[in-house]
Amino acid sequence: MNTFTICNKELQSYFRSPIAYTVIALWALIGGFFFYFGLSFFVQRSMEGAMTGQSFPMDINEWIVRPLLSNVNVVALFLIPMITMRLFAEEKRSGTIELLMTSPINDIEIVLGKWLAAVALYSIMLLVSVLHMAILFRYGQPDWRPLAVGYLGLLLQGGCLLAIGTFVSTCTSNQIVAGALGFAISLLLFVLNWVSEFGSSVSERVIGYLSVQAHFESFSKGVLDSKDIVFYVSMIILGLFLTSRSLESVRWRA
């Protein structure tokens, strides 16, 4: 109940400020560009195929959906810190954190409420890109199952980066610092799998395993792998756990 109250307040405040509109507009713009680009490329290739006589039905999922999901995933990486940076930093700066922490609610309810609000905004963002997919369904016959799995992957990876961003936001009362730090950590987590491309020692494999992008690969192919779901869910729990510990430390450090 308290979690819902906090979540509701937080979500409303996203839409009272320009944050929600900015993030959604940027997403629609950049996502739209990638979609247009992917679609044009697909159309060109199938025309070429038809002209050279190698006419075969091209797979929309393989040619459009999969690259689109990967591209859109990178865009989300940039937008997520913008969503999370204010969550706690602003409350700390304005002193409203004192209201929350002297009210009869648990820290975990505050953390969960705020994170859920961020996830909700992120989901609304994803819904905008569903419009693009709707166009594909109008003019082609893509398979919806890998698409759904892809979106689940986007949501899980987003939830994981949002949890980490929420944690970073508790560490400072400066939103810019929270945003920059959140972005740096998200980006690092994104590209960690590059490490394992140059070697396969245990440490390199472990570091590579921590990459959020590596686990997204199977989702974008439409493969639902429990190993990846476990990874994302445990990262989300870790992020939220760190957030609540950090919030607790506000008490004795403040």
Place this chain on the structure above:
Amino acid sequence: MIKVEGLTKRYARNIAVDNISFEVEKGQIVGFLGPNGAGKTTTMRVLTCFMPPTSGTASVAGFDVQQNPMEVKRRIGYLPETPPLYPDMEVVEYLDFVGRIKGINTADLPKRINEVSEKCAIGDVRQKLIGKLSKGYRQRVGLAQAILHNPDVLILDEPTSGLDPHQIIETRDLIKGLAGDHTIILSTHILPEVEQICEKVIIIAKGKVVATDSVENLTSRLRGSETVAIEVIAADESGVQSRLEQVAGVSRVIHKESKDGRLHFTVESLEGRHIRPSLARAVIEAGWNLNELHGMALSLEEIFLELTASHKEPAATREAAALKEVVQEDIAEAGAEEESK
């Protein structure tokens, strides 16, 4: 209602609150008085469960702040120095949010919001964005937030700071109106405020309690000798003065001013002597008219300076200077207030 024992709060390098103890009875209004940085806010933050003490205990309504923080939080309304407001919310939305996280039944909430809006006189700004409100209104919304869940204990951190004289008077009246239903602790560095609002005063300086007493007791405890203001209607100024000086127990007579034949004197007694009856008789027997005679209480300014000065440590001279400044500021403030009346 509130019990603090041996409370110490230590930050990384310095001690903010050093082994303080005090008790507050149910229904009392207690003033927490001290210069900036004395440890008032820290003590309040411990009481509201915002931060744990380094050592010692504090309890509210029998619940320990560390063992039972949820029970304590339910019984406390807290107004921090900067009211915890969300500028992008409307007043009524804000109160609704606060009511929910304070655990007020959602069915009762609209009624409760109406009640506190009326009590705090914010009815006319209910639909306004908090960010657009004046400082006085923000303070009142902050107060409304604190009393929304009808808490047993109200903790107000400098509730009148930064307000204009008119708003200060309104806020003080509001706080006085809340007494009785609530036990109130308020902190301030404005001395007349304590005299006006509080029944009991806890003076704190450099993290230590310097004095705890009722306002009257504190005054009389510090007052070995009595100071009396007297107004006599007579023509002969030096005659009156020398007659007053002859009264038994009088140590000093100071002539203040004369206006239209009314002579003002301040008379100080020797220690432990009650001189008012004999002063009155002396004036009447000499055939003059006694217009006014009243005992002058030592103002809190004087008490405060005396207490903190006797508490002085070698390195405290700078603080004493700062204190003086604060006091002068207060006098100026009080003057401004007087004018506005």
